[in-house]
Amino acid sequence: MRQDLREKIKTDWVFCDGGMGTILQAKGLKGGELPETWNLLRPQDILDLHCSYLNAGATIFNTNTFGANRLKYPDNLEEIVVAAVDLAKKARIQCGREENAYIALDIGPTGKLLEPLGDLPFDRAVELFAEVVRIGAREGADLVLIETMSDSYEAKAAVLAAKENCDLPVLITTIYDEKGKLLTGGTVASTVTMLEGLGVDALGVNCGLGPKQMMPIIRELTEIATVPVIVNPNAGLPRNENGATVFDVGPEEFATYMEQIASMGVHILGGCCGTTPEHIAATIAKVKDKKPVVLSNPHVCRISSYCEALEIGKHPLIIGERINPTGKKVFKQALRDQNFEYILSEGLRQEESGAHILDVNVGLPEIDEPAMMEEVVTRLQSITSLPLQIDTTDIEALERGLRYYNGKALINSVNGKQESMDAVFPLVQKYGGVVIALALDEDGIPSTSEGRIAVAKKIYAEAAKYGIPAEDIVVDGLAMTISSDTDSANVTLDTIRRIRDELHGHSILGVSNISFGLPHREIINSFFFAMAMQNGLSLAIINPGNEPMMRAYYAYMALSNQDPQCNAFIERYAAVPADTVTAVYAPGATSTATSSNKELSLIGSIEKGMQESAIAAVQKELEKRDPLAIINEDMIPALDTVGKGFEKGSVFLPQLLMSAEAAKAAFEVIKDAMKDTKQESKGKVILATVKGDIHDIGKNIVKVLLDNYGFDVIDLGKDVPPEVIVDTAIDQQVEVVGLSALMTTTVVSMEETIRLLKEKKPGTKTVVGGAVMTQEYADSIGADCYAKDAMATVKYANSILCPDSL
C-alpha cells in the first residue's frame, strides 16, 4: 500500500522526474509537433521514458499530458489522457514500483491569456482544466501536478478545477524569470499567498531557469511558504547551438546545486527542461541519506493582488472605502447604469491618495449584486495592483467576488452569529482569504471590551474547525458614535488594545462611524484614528481622499518610528505650499497646472487642455452667468476651435484629448449646478469594438469626444458579438452605431454586424474606423461612413442626429 502522499510530502524526500519535452525531442519529436500525440503514436517511447525516471529513483512521475486540453485536442482529448495514465500505470508495474511511486496528472498552461487582458474567460479556463482532471482522476492518477504556470490567474483556475473535480493532492509549480516575477507580474510572495489560500498541498518553482539562477527565488520561497516547497529547475539556461536548444548543466553539477537547495529546506526535488534520468539519479544519490530539512515558517497574515502581497499587522494599513453606494446618490446611479468608468475611477483616485487596499461594495437592492461584484472585481483588478476587500452581505456575491479575484482577498465580513459563520467560513476555506470578524453575535453588540473579546474568541474557534488559522482573522472592534454613548470610543479602543495584547491578533475599524451626528466629523475622526493606531489598529477603513485622516496617518507613522527617516511624510508634504495645506489633499496642485495659469479663461483652459484651471474658471463663470450660456458661448466654441485645429493638422491627438478632458471636467461642474434642469442629449450613439478584437483604444478616443459634444454614448466595450450590438440598437432605439476593428481578421465581425443591423434594424447608420480601415474597405462591407479619425465620427454623428447644428 502506498503511503498517503499528503503525509509523505510533509517530511520525507520526494523526487520528481525530469525533462520530458526535451527528451522526446531527442527521440525525434519535431518542433511544433504535439508531444501528447505520442501517447497514441509512439506509446513505447513514452513507456521507456517513464521507466527511465522510475529506475532513476523518481517518487513522482508525470503523465505525458502537459499540453492536453480541449483547445489543442478538440476531437480526441479523452483518448490522449486515458492513454497517458495507462502508460504511466504500465510503467510503474513494469518497474516494480507499485508500492512507492506516484502518478502525477501533469497539467500545463493553456497557452491562452485570460480575460480581461486576453480572450479566454476564467470559467472556460476552469472547465478546460476540469475536463482533464476528471479523466485523469478517473483513470487512476495519484495526484495533480500543475506546472509551468506563468500567470497567477490561470494558476488559480487550474487549482480550482483540480479541487472541484477530484480529491487528489494538488501540487503546483510556477515559472519565474530571473527577476523573480511571473510573466504576468506576480512575485513569489503574491503567488505563494494566493496558492496557499487556495489550499494546495505543496508549491514551488519549475522551468525557466537553472538551479543556480533559481537560488534567490528558492530562498524567498523557503522563507515564507508554510506548505512544502517543490523545486524542478532546468539543466541551466537554454543555449542555441546550430539551431538546436541545448542545456549545459550536467548531472553532477546539477546534483551539487540540488543538494544545496535541499539544505535550504526543500525536500521535493526534480528537474525540468534539459534534465535527464541521470540528473535525477545524481540528485537522489547526493541527498537521500541525509535528513530532509523541513520548513517551519509561521503563518503570517497576508493578502495579495496579482502582483503584490501585503502583510497585515506589521504596520497600520488604509482600506479605501469609496467604492460603496451607501449614502451616495451618484454612485448608486452609476451602479444602475453600469457606469463602470465612474466606479473604477473611484478606485484609482483612492490608490492615488494613498490607499493600500480597496474595499468593493456594490450592493443595491434593485441590481444583480453577484453579477455586479464579478464585473467590478475583474475590471478593477486589471487596472490596479492594490489588493481588494470583497464587501457584501450577499453570500452569492461574496463567492463570485472571491472566485474571480486574482489573489487572496480581504473579506468583509463574518460575525459571531452561527448563521454567518456557517455561510462565510466554507468560502474562506475554499478560496482563501483574510476575513474580518465583527465582534457581535445573536445577542447583539457587546457593550464592553470583555464581551467583544469573548465573541472574537468564539469566532477564532469556529474558524479553526475549517482549518482557517487565527492569523487569517481580523477582528472589527466596532466603532460606534460617541454622540449617543460618550464611553463608546473607550470601549472600542480597549477592544483594539486587547485584540493586540491578549489575542495577539489583528484588528480593524470603520473609523468614521465614531462621529455620526457630530459637526465637522473629520476633527473627531482623525484624532480617533490616531488613538486607535496607538492602541494597535491593524487596518482602517477610511476615505483616503480625506486629508485630515491622511495627515493623522502620516503623522502617526512618523511619530511611532514606522516611517524610516520620515521619508514618506516628507515626500507627501514637503512640496505642499503652506497656504494649500487645507482639507483637500492636492498632490498635483503645484506641478501640472502651475499657479500662473490659474487666471486663464474657460475658453483658454479648454483650448490648452488644463483641467484644473478649467474647473476654476467655470466655477467663477457660474457665479455670474447662466450655465447654458457658458456651454454655448464658451465651451462649444473652444471645443470647435480645437476640433478644427485637429482637422487642419495644427492640433494633435494628445492635445485634442486633453482639451476634451478639461471640457469634461468643466461639464461636471456645470452638471452639478444644473441638477434640477433636465439635460438635453443630442441623441444616442452605440460604440463597440467588434467581436474578436480586444484593443479598444481607438473606440475609447471616439467616446471621449462624442461625450464632449453632448451625445449619449452607449459603450458596449470590446469583443462585442454582433447580436449584442443589434439587440442594443433595437432596445434603445439607436440610430447611429460606431464600430471599431483593428485587424483584417476582425473586420469580418464588423461586416457581419453591419449585415445583421441592416436585416434587423434597417435604416441604422453605421460608421466604422480602425487601423486597417480604408474608404474602399468600408464601402465593401457596406458601412455608411468611414471615419479616418475621432473627429470624423463626431462630424458624422452631428450630420445624422442634429443636421441643424452644422
Next chain:
Amino acid sequence: METTFPYEIPDREIYRYLGYRNALPDEAVLQKIALCKERLIKDVSPKAIWQYYDITWQDDTTLLLEGIPVRSQNLSRNIADCHRICLLAVTLGPAPDRYIQKAEVTAMSDAVIYQAISAAMIEAYCYHINGLIRKEAEEEGYFLRPRFSPGYGDFPLEFQRNIGDLLQMAKNIGITLTDSLLMMPSKSVTAIIGLSKTNSECKEAGCEVCNKSATCAFRRI
C-alpha cells in the same frame, strides 16, 4: 533611475505615433510623455526568443518550414534566395497594456501617450534584438533580410499559430494569441528574417511594404 529598458527610444518615433509629423509637442504634452516614459521604462519586461531554421522552396511563392508550407508572394520576394531563416518573437510584457487600460479610465490623453511610447519601445527593442541576430548570422557568413511579419502584405496572419508552436512563445516569453490571432501582450512582434549568403541592399521593412502607406497618417516621411 531604475530601468528594465536600457535601449534608446527615439523621441521622433513617439511623436510620429502621436500624429505629430513635423511639429513638436508643446510643453504640457512633453511633460506627460516624460512621465509616462519613466513609468514604462521601470515596468516593462522585454523578452525575446529566436530560432534558426533551414527552409526549402516548393515553388517561387511557397516555402517549406519544418514541413509547414507557407505561401506568400510578398514574403517570398522579401526572402528570395534564402535557404535559412530566423524566426523571432519579442514582447514588452503586459505592463504597457495595463498602463493603457488604466489610463483609459483616468485620462485618454495618457492612454494614447502610453500607446505611442510603448509602440516606439517595442520597435527599439526589435532593433536591438535584430542587431544580436545580425551578429550571430555574420559569424556564420550570412546577411540579414529585413524583418517580415505575418499580416504584412499577403503573408497570412494564420502563420502566427505556427510561430507560436515552433518557438513555444506562450511558455517562453508569454506571448499568447487570441482566437482572432491578435497577440497579447499587445506590444509584441513576431517576424521571419531571411538569412542570405549575398548582401543585398535593402531598407528596413515597415512603411515601405505596407499597403496602407499612401493614406496612413502615421507613416514615416
